[in-house]
Amino acid sequence: MTAYLIKSVSVVGAAPTDLLIRDGVVAEAGAGLTAPDATVLDGTGLVALPGLVDLHTHLREPGREDAETVESGSRAAALGGYTAVCAMANTSPVADTAGVVEQVWRLGREAGLVDVQPIGAVTVGLAGGQLAELGAMADSAARVRIFSDDGHCVADPKLMRRALEYVKAFDGVIAQHAEEPRLTEGAQMHEGEVSTRLGLTGWPAVAEEAIIARDVLLAEHVGSRLHVCHVSTAGSVEVLRHAKARGVKVTAEVTPHHLLLTDAKAETYDPVYKVNPPLRTATDVAALRAALAEGVIDIIATDHAPHAVEDKECEWAYARPGMLGLETALSIALDVLGPQWDLIAERMSRAPARIAGLDGHGADPAPGVPANLTLVDPAARRTIEPAELASRSRNTPYARMALPGRIVATFLRGEPTVLDGKATK
């Protein structure tokens, strides 16, 4: 195993120091380190962050390997500065058995680019009818702790209650896609001024807020952990603020796109902007940014949702919802938050690692800590070219935009997965 000596790097924004990476851990930190056997990397101007952790990634394998595979999504993740991703269960077959989650986990190990932690489905086939084998998935080699029907809402309150009760035994968490299905029938975009003008059926904010309100009350009632996926409205923030003040064990995520883009993008009729929950208003964006700074929203999660060309380059109404996120998330975070490195490390690495219970991730680079880290060049700007992305899909909403920041290197347990901005395998 090669050792790496990173010279003059700022660890999470602190004054420059040297980091020696050896045998999978950060062996030493301090000024003026030497190590004759180590490969030296110049860290001048770079910031070292704990490897990013994505709590919400769609890898599409098994079933839609034309859109993404565990390997291609892992490569996209490493290039985005991630060392761990949680893979959503809406694959085909659905990840609702020990067999499927173990398969995804094994494919992640084989690719060896990030730790792939499978998420298990809450209900059989994501159909919302009966609980999946949560215990068997928790006991499997994949050690599943997060369960989600993402793509669908666990709409039945009794099933949601049972799921919350069930996962308590092993400190699991239910990650809810908060969407009251009766309020979003036929929905194409955010319900508001723009949808009225375009004549498209709207997805009202209350469809999200009503489910979050119900679920925080259920979580409080049973004393279980709830995680809310892709929070998108100002009203949801208020419900979460209230629940947290009451001591409910609820955590929440926001996506990069909901922090940056608004429903005005629908005026282009370009389905690259079609996503669930939909892009909202500038008022919502401002509330989400404030909630993220304050901690009412705990983390940034990408909801990386690759889709094949035929599912995106068609009429708006027929296009699948979702957009790419892994390779651009840190740049959007930098754009939105500025160089607040401690906040970025907290929202994109430490907190998601805690919520997911991922040992060895989410710890700042320091002696003895597993060497899961990423090096960022904050001064660099890059123009996003969809054809150059490592994802198998091309549905980025940031095409040809110039974004701040570039991932220079990523290490997974001391092995570089990215060097000089390129994947090592």
Ligand SMILES: NC(=O)N[C@@H](CC(=O)O)C(=O)O
């Ligand atoms: N976000 C999306 O618009 N789509 C996701 C599902 C989901 O996250 O709800 C997908 O799997 O494509």
Ligand SMILES: [Zn+2]
């Ligand atoms: Zn969802």
Ligand SMILES: [Zn+2]
């Ligand atoms: Zn999703």
